Structures are given as structure tokens and as C-alpha cells.
Amino acid sequence: MKFKNKFEEQIFNIASKICDKNVTVEHNKNIRVEYAIFPEIIAFSGPPKKEIDIITANLLSNPKISLLISCKDFDGYKAKPEHVQEWCSVIHTMNKYSKETKYLGIVLSSSGFTSGCEPWVASYNIGLIPPLKGNNILFRPETILKMFERTLKALLKRLQFSFFDLFEQPEFYDFVYRLTSDFEGYEGTADSRYMIADNNWHSSFSEMIQIFMNKKIIDIISTNEMIGIICEDNLFFVLKKLKVMFGSDFKKIIGLKTDPVCKKNISLNNCTFDFLKSIVLNNKIKSAADFGTHFEFGLHNNINFGFIPPNGLHIIRTINPISENEL
């Protein structure tokens, strides 16, 4: 199978994975309307036809619904209105003179679209990936592929419900927009230091604290590669250099077991690991603070429990006056 470019091949592979064998790719294909006896389309060259490069995903067989996908890869340049107008007229004409098949259309561009494309695709009810969001956000190529995968999976599920509204403009355009617009927030997490171990998803401080709030600490993890805690409900939290990883996939905890360097109070007095455990274990997490280089949990017993990578632990009592409440 030949592809015009890598982007088209990636889109085809995703569509094939989701729709199995119901996906085809064709280049310089002459597509013709199904119902060609209307007077307004009589012409010297016959009924309307168009030579296009197309990926077709047949989504439903009864009634027959096909998704016509156009991939634009302009080597860093954004697709312009004329590029989407072509697809608008193809989908419009195919639907207008269709016998039984209903067509939906999506245009993808590896480097995005100019803002003038939006009114055209919205008025012709065509999906646009990546979405236009009214700002200058540039989505990474891998994010655009994720958008397409998410949209196609959701569309297949959506077609299990009543779907005729999707063919009313701008419903399908809006449907694709709703599925892809949330990638704006996601795009900013690419270099996040938080990660969920179970599925390697990027995460955030707020998501982590929602999970760990009020969880009891039942053990402390200390290896030559990471330091952290095990909480009730099979949860762990570790710091590995500047990365924070949490979740319930304990296979991600690596390294040789070592004793951590334990400190107490503001004056950083040495203490034993057993002493630190006696203060920390079986207490619930009540707050957290991320200082970039180190991390702290606030515990139920007025203790701040800090992690200093690679293997430092620090506890301090937070009752004032601090000098009279040292550990």
C-alpha cells in the first residue's frame, strides 16, 4: 500500500486499527455521485466527479455511513480555506446526490489551519482536526494523531445512539470540536513532572492531591533510585530525581532498597529511620506542597513530612512556637 506522506500513513493505520478492514486509502480516485439523473447535474462531462486523495472509513452498514478523511501535510504551513473548501464541496455533493450512503467528512492538517477555515467547515458540517480555538496554540503532530484516534473511537460509539442530528449543520463539526478542544489543556502537560505510573499518563499536582488527600501512610519506600510512601488503598507516591510518580502499579518502584538519610526539625538534626517511621506511619495526609526540588506532605498529627531526592527525608512539627515543639 502506498501513501503520499507519513502523516497519511499514520492516519490510515489509526483508522484501520479502530475500524478493522473497513478502511481504504486511494489516490487520484475519481469519486462520482450515486444518484446522477437530476437535470441540474447534466453536463458535457457527465455527472459531478472529482479526483481526490481519500481515506474512507465505513462506519455503519445499515444505514450505510462512511467517513471521508482528507489529510493535509504542508510541511509546517497551515492549511488554508481553499484546502478545506474542496472537501466541503465533495461531502456536500456526495450527500446531495446519494442513494443510500450518508457521508461525514473530516479534514486533518499536520500543522493546523488558518482561522478563515472555520466558517467553511462549520457551515458545511465538516470536522476539523486540530480544532481552531481562537488562539495561536500549535498542537504537536503526536497530539493531532491522538485527537483523530479519540474522535474516531467516540464517533463509532456515538453512532450506536440516535445519530441523524449529526448530519444537521453544524452538529458534526461541533461534535469533533468537543472531542478535540480539551487537548488545549492537555498539550501543556507534555513536560509535567507528575506521572501516573499505571498508564504513564501525564498528571498534575491537583490530580495527585485529590487522590492522596486523607489517605493513611502505611510504609516508606527508599531505594537507590527513588524515595516515597505507600498509602492505604494500594497507592504509592515516589520522587525520582525531579519526577513525581504515583499510582498502584508497584512494578514501577525500582532500585535497591537502602536506608534514607533522615533529618528532623528546622535545624536538620539527624534521626533514625525507625524514629521517623514512628512519627509518620498510620497518619493521614492533610495537605501537600511542591517546592520543585523537594516535596512535602502535611500530616494529621501536625507534622510536615518532606522528601529530598535522591534519598533524604525530613520531619518537622508545625505547632508554634516551633522552638518549643521540636521533635
Next chain:
Amino acid sequence: MSRPREQIFLFDSKGKKIDIDKLVKEYRTDNKRILADDEVGIILYVADLDLFSYKQLEDGNYLLQKVNEISSPRFPTKLIRRQIGSVVCTISADTIFTIRDKDIIKKIRADKLKKGMILSTGEKIYL
């Protein structure tokens, strides 16, 4: 773990307020209804449940809009506060409004709303 995009109030066809968190929790295991559940967030199909979101208008009346899907992103865009007409609301920066610009209407993101703009519904932006 995800959070609603913005402060949405949902009502059923009888006007009873619906708790979005409870709704998402109730249907979380309904695989057919969950259109997407991934690292970006959750999209829940609700068009057949006859749910409506409401929007307060300048004259004090409410506009009910049918909701087809509820989006609950894991990484919502930043929240901002704007006074639109007589209502001060907290909205995500990428919420779309339509404004009047001479004889046309245009879409605009919430974070690009400016003082003095007039929405297509007639409400004025104050801050």
C-alpha cells in the same frame, strides 16, 4: 480523576437540578455511553437523557440549552472571571462567546473578551 470544564448547571426536563459529579459517577461504568475516557478526560453522551444547561440572560430570564455531551477534562484550561451583563461568572479561558461587531457576529474566547464588547444576546462585557 477529572473536573468539569466550568461551572455548569444541569437540569432535567422537569426542571430538577442535576449534580454533574453524581451523573458522571452513575454512568462511568456504562461503557456504551462513555464516548471517551482517556488521559485527556471523559466525554459522556447524555443527549437521550433530556438534560439542559441554563444561562442567565440580561433581563433575568433563563435560556435552556439541550446538552448532548458532558466533557470533563483532566487538564482544564485556566479559569477566569468576567462580568457579563449583571452576572459575574467564573469560566474557563477557552469558553466560546459570540459578539456583535458592527453588522456581523464573531466567535471569541473568554480570555479575549474586552470591556465594552456586546454579546450576540445583547449583554455587555463590563470587566
